[in-house]
Amino acid sequence: MTREVQDACKAGIPIFIGYIPAAIAFGILSKGCGVTLLECFLFSAAVFAGASQFIALNLLMAGMGPGGIILTTLLVNFRHFLMSAYLSTRIGRIAKRYIFLIAFGVTDEVFSVLSFKRGQLSMTFVIIVQISAYSAWVGGTIAGYIMGGFLPEILTKSMGVALYALLLAILLPEIKASVTALILAVASGLLNILLIKLDILPNGWTIIVCILFIAFAGSFFVFTKVQEKNYE
Amino acid sequence: MNNLIPLVLGMAAVTYGPRLIPFLLMSNREVPKRMDAFLKCIPAAAIGALIIPGVFSATPDMPMAAISGMAFTMIFGLWKGGIIIPVLGSVAVTYFVLFCGA
Numbered sequence: 001m002t003r004e005v006q007d008a009c010k011a012g013i014p015i016f017i018g019y020i021p022a023a024i025a026f027g028i029l030s031k032g033c034g035v036t037l038l039e040c041f042l043f044s045a046a047v048f049a050g051a052s053q054f055i056a057l058n059l060l061m062a063g064m065g066p067g068g069i070i071l072t073t074l075l076v077n078f079r080h081f082l083m084s085a086y087l088s089t090r091i092g093r094i095a096k097r098y099i100f101l102i103a104f105g106v107t108d109e110v111f112s113v114l115s116f117k118r119g120q121l122s123m124t125f126v127i128i129v130q131i132s133a134y135s136a137w138v139g140g141t142i143a144g145y146i147m148g149g150f151l152p153e154i155l156t157k158s159m160g161v162a163l164y165a166l167l168l169a170i171l172l173p174e175i176k177a178s179v180t181a182l183i184l185a186v187a188s189g190l191l192n193i194l195l196i197k198l199d200i201l202p203n204g205w206t207i208i209v210c211i212l213f214i215a216f217a218g219s220f221f222v223f224t225k226v227q228e229k230n231y232e
Numbered sequence: 233m234n235n236l237i238p239l240v241l242g243m244a245a246v247t248y249g250p251r252l253i254p255f256l257l258m259s260n261r262e263v264p265k266r267m268d269a270f271l272k273c274i275p276a277a278a279i280g281a282l283i284i285p286g287v288f289s290a291t292p293d294m295p296m297a298a299i300s301g302m303a304f305t306m307i308f309g310l311w312k313g314g315i316i317i318p319v320l321g322s323v324a325v326t327y328f329v330l331f332c333g334a
Binding site: 010011013014017018035036038039042043046047048049052053056060066069070071073074077078079080081082083084085086087088089091099100102103104106108111112115116154155157158159160161162164165166167168169170171172173174175176180181182184185186187188189190191192193196206207210211214215216218219220222 | 235236237238239240241242243244246247248249250251252253254255256257258263266268269270271272273274275276277278279280281282283284285286287290291297298301302305306309310313314315316318319320322323324326327330331
């Protein structure tokens with residue numbers, strides 16, 4: 001096994017562990033909502049976006065029509081536009097042929113792992129991470145639908161922390177390297193708390209506003225630093 | 233319930249679109265410096281908003297459980313680094329706290 005494959009597996013395993021319980025929960029919930037196995041599978045296999053799938057089930061139960069649900073999905077998942085914009089600057093050139101495949105797998109966690117991978121991103125690395133995420137999501141969904149809650153509830157609940165722990169573990173080396181990452185992340189989190197408390201934005205948009213606002217504010221800081229370097 | 237397949241396909245389209253379009257727009261061009269600085273700030277800003285405040289309700293019955301797990305990740309991650317042990321350890325700590333509290 002090359003170093004790259006090893007690194008990719010190390011990065012993929014935490015995503016796998018984090019996705020399994022959420023996917024199982026989605027499978028169980030779908031069944032409870034009267035969704036067929038095929039539809040449930042297609043939800044995870046074709047949409048591949050955690051939060052919006054749960055929201056869609058809620059809205060279906062609340063009797064909302066397909067138009068409203070699709071619009072909500074667009075709003076909830078629009079943050080991936082920003083994530084893809086960042087990733088495209090690091091992947092676009094090396095893997096132009098595969099962008100249609102890579103773009104499909106840009107989830108929050110995949111994005112986070114890829115964005116803080118040091119050095120050049122390779123296709124091997126990207127694809128292995130995405131396959132780990134996708135197989136856990138689709139596999140977990142089906143397992144949940146067919147087998148129900150086969151894991152003890154307390155374990156499933158604990159596994160829910162894995163996704164947050166993953167995001168934190170990815171961020172920590174950056175925080176150690178420069179205080180900028182810490183300031184950006186904390187500021188963004190605080191702004192998110194504020195926006196959620198104010199309750200004026202639709203579901204999913206608080207994160208978009210946080211990313212836009214904090215990255216814009218941060219860009220002045222980072223940009224000046226880049227310029228200073230150029231003048232030296 | 234009616235056939236959900238058209239709904240699922242619609243949702244898939246509006247999810248895939250925003251994920252794909254930036255790749256199509258940007259892959260050929262040099263990004264201006266100003267824009268590059270903005271894009272470079274996106275990962276940390278995104279992770280901050282994805283963790284906070286969601287993590288505080290990750291274990292809704294006992295928020296301390298999730299917070300203890302995250303504290304482990306923070307301490308171990310700063311001390312030794314890595315991904316797998318900080319993540320598995322956080323699950324173990326959360327499990328332990330939930331188990332003791334239950």
